[in-house]
Amino acid sequence: MAALRIAIFASGQGTNFQTIADAVREGKLDVTIELLVCDKPSAPVIERASQAGVDAFVFKPKDYPSREAYESEILEELRARQVDLIVLAGYMRILTPTLVEPFMGRMINIHPSLLPSFPGMNAIGQALEHGVKITGVTVHYVDGGLDSGPILAQTAVAITEEDDEASLTVRIQAAERELYPEAIRLIAQGTVTIEGRRVAVGKR
Structure with a gap:
């Protein structure tokens, strides 16, 4: 089976990008990182991508008339590289159906709480404010809602x-x-x- 082709979307430091790139380089993860998508030309993650030999599509949202306009261009880049999976790793832009629908079931995000608790911004602060004793991390599929997609891992x-x-x-x-x-x-x-809201992990 051919290696999974992924694109990583990030807006900042790129620590999760680096973790994934390191796992690929060390042979721990059988994927190829085909593209970094970044909406901030000064973001440190761009240099991380360069060091890893990964192409970057870097853009300024204000240069486009709408979210749909730049997402259409991103979609062309993804299709040209035959990307199988989008990995959101600190990408701070709201996504529209232009990008979500073609990759439904093929786009994941990581969120710093045990969803469905504390979705949205400042999840760590929300957990502390509520006085919970346990929080955590969730990897979920993106369905267009606010951190609302089916949960893959926690x-x-x-x-x-x-x-x-x-x-x-x-x-x-x-x-x-x-x-x-x-x-x-x-x-x-x-x-x-994926079956409705349930994500099953079985043997290949």
Whole structure:
């Protein structure tokens, strides 16, 4: 079976991009990273992509008349590279059906909470404010809603009495670096099926 062809979307530092790229380089993940998509020309993730030998499609949203306009151009880039899976890794743009619908069931995101708890922005702060004892990380499929798609994988992170947002963020990010490559590996193995809201992982 040919290696899964992925595109990573990111807007910032690119720590999850680096984790995935390292896993590929070390032979731990049987995928090829075909493209980085980035909406911020000054983002450090662009240099990470360059170092990894990954092409980057970098754009400024304000140069386009609408979200649909730049997403149409991104879609052309993805199709030209025969991308199988979109991996959102800190991409801070709202997606429209222009991009979501062609990749329904083939686009995943990572979120710093145990969904469906604390969707949206500042999930770590939300968890602390609510006083929960356990939060975590979720990898889910993108369905066009707010962190509402079928859940592929989760891992729990305990909250201690001493935690503040900074300390909890460190442990959440460490959990992300463990979970995201594993979730991509499951998809690459061809063992994942989506049935409504349920995601099943079986043997190939």
